[in-house]
Amino acid sequence: MNLYRRILKFARPHQKYIYASLFFNILYSVFQIASLGTILPVLGMLFGSVKMDADLKEPVYDGHISSFFGYLKEYSYYFIQSEVNQRGALTVLAWLCVITAFTFLLRNIFRYFGAYLLIFYRVGVTKDLRSAMYNKVLALPVSFFTEQRKGDMMSRMSNDVGEVENNILGSLVDLINSPFMLISTLVTLFYLSPQLTLFSLIVLPVMGALISVIGKSLKKDSHEAQHELGNIFSIVDETLKSAKIIKIFNAEKLLSKRFTASMTKWINNSVSLGRKKELASPMSEFLGAVTFLIITWYGGKEIIVNHSIRPEDFLVFLGIFFQILPPIKSLSSSISNVQKAEASLVRVMEILDADVRVDEIANPVPIHDLKSEINFRNVGFYYNQDRTIIKNFDLIIGKGKTVALVGQSGSGKTTIANLLARFYDVTEGSIEIDGENIKNLNLKDYRSLLGMVTQESVLFNDSVYNNIAMGKENATQEEVIAAAKIANAHQFIESLPNGYNTNIGDDGNKLSGGQKQRVSIARAVLKNPPIMILDEATSALDTESERYVQDALEKMMENRTSLVIAHRLSTIQKADHIVVMEKGDIIEQGSHNELMAINGTYRKLVELQNFD
Known part of the structure; x- marks a missing residue:
């Protein structure tokens, strides 16, 4: 009844x-x-x-x-x-x-x-x-x-x-x-x-x-x-x-x-x-x-x-x-x-009636900017206790710094990105922004600080302009074009049949992989968030497209706090800090030169890719 x-x-x-x-x-x-x-x-x-x-x-x-x-x-x-x-x-x-x-x-x-x-x-x-x-x-x-x-x-x-x-x-x-x-x-x-x-x-x-x-x-x-x-x-x-x-x-x-x-x-x-x-x-x-x-x-x-x-x-x-x-x-x-x-x-x-597992507390704390750092404190995550995904994860990302996560598939890199975006809540420990647990933050405010570019570009059956403009409410045409230029997308967009008003089809299937990725980057650039998450943003691209996209990413990450998940290690050698993961654990961390000097897992991964 x-x-x-x-x-x-x-x-x-x-x-x-x-x-x-x-x-x-x-x-x-x-x-x-x-x-x-x-x-x-x-x-x-x-x-x-x-x-x-x-x-x-x-x-x-x-x-x-x-x-x-x-x-x-x-x-x-x-x-x-x-x-x-x-x-x-x-x-x-x-x-x-x-x-x-x-x-x-x-x-x-x-x-x-x-x-x-x-x-x-x-x-x-x-x-x-x-x-x-x-x-x-x-x-x-x-x-x-x-x-x-x-x-x-x-x-x-x-x-x-x-x-x-x-x-x-x-x-x-x-x-x-x-x-x-x-x-x-x-x-x-x-x-x-x-x-x-x-x-x-x-x-x-x-x-x-x-x-x-x-x-x-x-x-x-x-x-x-x-x-x-x-x-x-x-x-x-x-x-x-x-x-x-x-x-x-x-x-x-x-x-x-x-x-x-x-x-x-x-x-x-x-x-x-x-x-x-x-x-x-x-x-x-x-x-x-x-x-x-x-x-x-x-x-x-x-x-x-x-x-x-x-x-x-x-x-x-x-x-x-x-x-x-x-x-x-x-x-x-x-x-x-x-x-x-x-x-x-x-x-x-x-x-x-489905449970909204990621929910706000009764009186969430408002937040409008990142002032000092992101802190992962002894973070653990699992779907059930027999299947632990992340355990004892500690990491500090300073404001304006770029931190890269590397490791074999299944090591937990994308899970860390999802936890930071609060798509899931940590099972153990906490993730803090300027000392405040993200579970206590206003979720809409917090998400407004984040930008994300993933391996699979998520585009909508609409015009190029509207796909980019989704990054900012009431964006002007000048702002959309400026974002496209930073993302190395303006030139190819102008060559489309109707320019920025060209419909890109279902899931953007009228564009190439590199073009779709640059439109996604333009959307993230337009939002202009203080924190950027890049989840293997170049791994599915050919060499020429990767060059355009990597250049766009580097422009976007300037003076921005970034968490980068990379499959191609050549793309993250300039990162301030590199974390090597294996089965949910941190096994090595440091700069590119420091990790190469250790002669450990990271060096083996780099040499293996260079050999390929």
Whole structure:
């Protein structure tokens, strides 16, 4: 139930549309009964139930509330019979047909407005729900995305939210409106004949029990189907990003088998889900038909044998009883839909409830600049105690100094950069900025001090200008161009078809690797942060591109505090301090000349690369 309260919170800003829709749906329900009430007495007259008697007596109301509806019914018969005697049956029938047509018109107008207003409610709630999910994704730490498949995340934001919209939000008005229609119809039926109405109640407990059983099964199958759909999206996502590798290794058959296996599971779950969903409506219709036949038999017996019910009352009863089936079917379908979509709602809420592990303290300390140093104090980090990544890491980076981390893959270099950027929090020890633990700092303020250039350039499907301008809010054109010049990017940008306004495609795929990296550097230069993190920024480039990028990096790092992770050791020989890491430990540190003199691991790495 807590899940449904949560989704209803998203509905509150749009509740005016719900209330308006319910108002028109209630009017639709009233006119649904009224439209039958205007024609069925005439049908009774035509079938001989209403006698055209010249000596009609107007009924008298005795003043008791309990007899008011009886008086109203008798007076309506009196009025119809009077009109038939005065104007003729065909004239009365024609007028009642016009009145009935008008009530049907009003009924459908109200139905249209009820459905139309519901569109604003559903679209509004869906927009807010997807926006909340997207904003939560922006707020989640990097660690969250190492544990989640992107295809599954896309499935949750598209398919699961769609399920919630169609089956929960779409069923909400029916869940409220159907009981009203059901109750109003039952009251009318009890008024016409309590005995006949009791027969209609026989099917309700049976139907409710059967639908409940089907609904529980629907929930299970729906969860499995949505989970498998997430796997399918993940496979497609991987295929799109790995087209070259798939082709060069002739892995088409392997990927096709994976995709087919996942599709088969999804199809089986979807077929099972659809079969059970479609079973709910025919079952309720069959039970309703059985009830209708029992009522017909019982009503016929009361008319023919006991004479306890008038034929016209029975005709009205049958006509209105037909109207009880749609709300029952609608209610049962809505309950099934809600149960079916509950699995999707759970998957949506898992994102909204995901733990933001990197969070601020209650009153974070503001920070606007680096004054003296960055201090790693006995830092340790692990995902679990059996898998230690960093241990006993001590390092001081003075303001304006460049410190380089080197070592084999898996030595923990990138983890140190991620800890400094506070993508993760340290497990042991602390990282301090000017003596203040970064966990105590205002996270937005702290991140504003940082710039980052990674091995894989992260660019967006937008213009070159907008990709660079992301580094600074409200940046001027002159500032963007100046940053591009420092990054050695201005010349190639000017040669693009539309210059700075050229769209660079998805992930910047219209640019070369060196060009993408220089745009990333320009973005970092524009931000002009006091602390720069470079994570193997040149390792994926060819020699010529590396020369341009390395020159741009050196310009950017002038008078700036920098943490550099380098694969090519030739790029960090000018660093103020070099730290050699192995399996999360510092094994050597010093300047390039000092480390070469030690004749240890660093020298072996340099000689190995020079030999290559």
